[in-house]
Amino acid sequence: MAGSQTCSACRGRKVRCDGILPVCGPCSKARRPVDCEYTTASSISAGPKGEYLKKGAACVPCRRKKKKCDARRPFCSTCKVAGKEKDCTYDENVERTLTEALFMRTHELEQRLAVYENHISALRVSQVIGQHDQPLASTSQLPNLMPQLAPTNAGHIYNLPQAVVSMFNHIAAPSPTVDLHSISTPAIPQGLEEFRSVFAEHTRQCGCTLSAEKLQAILVGDISGTIVHPSFTYVAQLLGCLLWQVQRHIFVFPHTEFEQLQLLWVALEDADPVTEVQIRYLLAIYFLLKKQMEEGEEQLSTAVRVALHHRLAFPVGPQDFDTLSMHNATPMQIELISTLSHLMYLDRCSSLVFRVPTRLDHTWDEGFKAVALFYPYVAKTNVVYMRARSLLLLVRARAAAHEWAEFAATAHGGVFAPGRPAWFERYWPLLEEVSAHATAVEAEMLRATFYGDHAHGVALKFSLVVALASKAELHWLVRRDHPESMQRSLDTVMEIVGITRTFKDNDFILLDPLLGVCWSMVAKIVVHVANRPTLAAGMSWSAALETIDLSARKLGYEMPFMEESLKVISDVLRVVEVADASAMRDGR
Numbered sequence: 001m002a003g004s005q006t007c008s009a010c011r012g013r014k015v016r017c018d019g020i021l022p023v024c025g026p027c028s029k030a031r032r033p034v035d036c037e038y039t040t041a042s043s044i045s046a047g048p049k050g051e052y053l054k055k056g057a058a059c060v061p062c063r064r065k066k067k068k069c070d071a072r073r074p075f076c077s078t079c080k081v082a083g084k085e086k087d088c089t090y091d092e093n094v095e096r097t098l099t100e101a102l103f104m105r106t107h108e109l110e111q112r113l114a115v116y117e118n119h120i121s122a123l124r125v126s127q128v129i130g131q132h133d134q135p136l137a138s139t140s141q142l143p144n145l146m147p148q149l150a151p152t153n154a155g156h157i158y159n160l161p162q163a164v165v166s167m168f169n170h171i172a173a174p175s176p177t178v179d180l181h182s183i184s185t186p187a188i189p190q191g192l193e194e195f196r197s198v199f200a201e202h203t204r205q206c207g208c209t210l211s212a213e214k215l216q217a218i219l220v221g222d223i224s225g226t227i228v229h230p231s232f233t234y235v236a237q238l239l240g241c242l243l244w245q246v247q248r249h250i251f252v253f254p255h256t257e258f259e260q261l262q263l264l265w266v267a268l269e270d271a272d273p274v275t276e277v278q279i280r281y282l283l284a285i286y287f288l289l290k291k292q293m294e295e296g297e298e299q300l301s302t303a304v305r306v307a308l309h310h311r312l313a314f315p316v317g318p319q320d321f322d323t324l325s326m327h328n329a330t331p332m333q334i335e336l337i338s339t340l341s342h343l344m345y346l347d348r349c350s351s352l353v354f355r356v357p358t359r360l361d362h363t364w365d366e367g368f369k370a371v372a373l374f375y376p377y378v379a380k381t382n383v384v385y386m387r388a389r390s391l392l393l394l395v396r397a398r399a400a401a402h403e404w405a406e407f408a409a410t411a412h413g414g415v416f417a418p419g420r421p422a423w424f425e426r427y428w429p430l431l432e433e434v435s436a437h438a439t440a441v442e443a444e445m446l447r448a449t450f451y452g453d454h455a456h457g458v459a460l461k462f463s464l465v466v467a468l469a470s471k472a473e474l475h476w477l478v479r480r481d482h483p484e485s486m487q488r489s490l491d492t493v494m495e496i497v498g499i500t501r502t503f504k505d506n507d508f509i510l511l512d513p514l515l516g517v518c519w520s521m522v523a524k525i526v527v528h529v530a531n532r533p534t535l536a537a538g539m540s541w542s543a544a545l546e547t548i549d550l551s552a553r554k555l556g557y558e559m560p561f562m563e564e565s566l567k568v569i570s571d572v573l574r575v576v577e578v579a580d581a582s583a584m585r586d587g588r
Helices: 008-013 041-045 060-065 077-081 098-133 160-167 193-201 212-219 230-248 254-270 273-289 293-309 331-354 363-374 376-381 383-410 420-450 454-477 483-501 505-510 514-530 541-558 563-587
Strands: none
Touching: 008 077, 060 077, 193 212, 193 230, 212 230, 230 254, 230 273, 230 505, 254 273, 273 293, 273 331, 293 331, 331 363, 331 383, 331 514, 363 376, 363 383, 376 383, 376 420, 383 420, 383 454, 383 514, 420 454, 454 483, 454 505, 454 514, 483 514, 483 541, 505 541, 514 541, 514 563, 541 563
């Protein structure tokens, strides 16, 4: 019998309620189970109003839609009533008010104006003198946008005011844009030292394994070329500047990026092949972060052309190997192994994610595999090599899955169908190799996180997720004929979800779309399990997928080419949510 009362769910959604007990009509027809509770409107508004929220404390959906938010955790009341708990996320970097942000911006502009007024005459004089004693390469070969640079000596360390001055009257830098909801840094750096430090922290994530001596030279801003090539210092200042801004969501240094990029073009003119390859793929990463895909593609192609033209190869020949120092590769050998490994990684990753042909043929794979035989210690501890190996194993696992799918479509007779015995002869060694590699990566990851090396730990977690995705896929292929493999696959999926939960917001900056491919593979496994009660019992697959969906959306915010992965994960999440809702109704 219909009543005059309205349940809280219908009141929150502004839906006409029929007042039927115990569950009203609109709530019984909802796509997701809701709590149909009856309370009077007076009792809801009788309590005292809470304190006003600080600006920016509301959740992201409420702030975007300009709705009232109580900022409760893990999700606010507004999102809960709307049934969108998984979309209720909070920006943890909101720490400053609009007034503070504007004050910081005004203070910076005042400092820049003072620098312009005090040094403009000295800059013009130094430019005239610099035409005679400029130690850097000639600027005549640079693009037309290249400004005339002030003279620098070999020991000079750039600082921000001088860098800004050198751009004055030569370029029209775009107006800096500040995300006022995400400012968390206490001060604007007054020099380039902090940018170099940011780069040094993420060198291994960017694919560089430099000696301690070279890294120290970069940190002090050495451009003399005695220890490290000047292009490394410039690229550290360029990429470090961008990473500093992305981490804080405050973009106020386009002029600094422009200047360092022009200096880098000059320095690259006399770089050795190994250095040039590294600088080129670091520039590819830089342009990828700026979502300038054509420029990034050109830099990666140039890096490949340089490597092929100079016939760079992994140091695994008889002239490179000493049986007495198998575990002690020289710093130059480690740098070369890391350089070529990361070049292979970027080439195969772009082929897998962007679906373009590979630029490096498979003869490189033989040299890559030989590194593990000649330098086993490097192969088990160098994160750049381990990440590339995770990707190559993933490519092989996907190829095995494609071949298995062709068997399923054309052959009969189960595991003993024609052609499958030969496939299993390749399957078991591949599964063993993937499992051993995942174990080695996990050990290094635990060691790095135990000793507080966060950046190194994130890079190893990424490698581990890729390796585990291969392992889950291989186990899943034979699920119909081997229940133990199915269970191992599901256990591996939950392990991937557990690692994914440990990624922090700033960790997604230097991850790449390959994670989206791995998460999509995991989602396709889960969708087969969610509708089978015997397999889904005791596991919250919906919560697991929500973790992956949230992480994929965060990665998609930082990286392009995540649309396909996001669609796959979102579709699977809807299927699992429907299955969970049906199970709950059956349980009632």
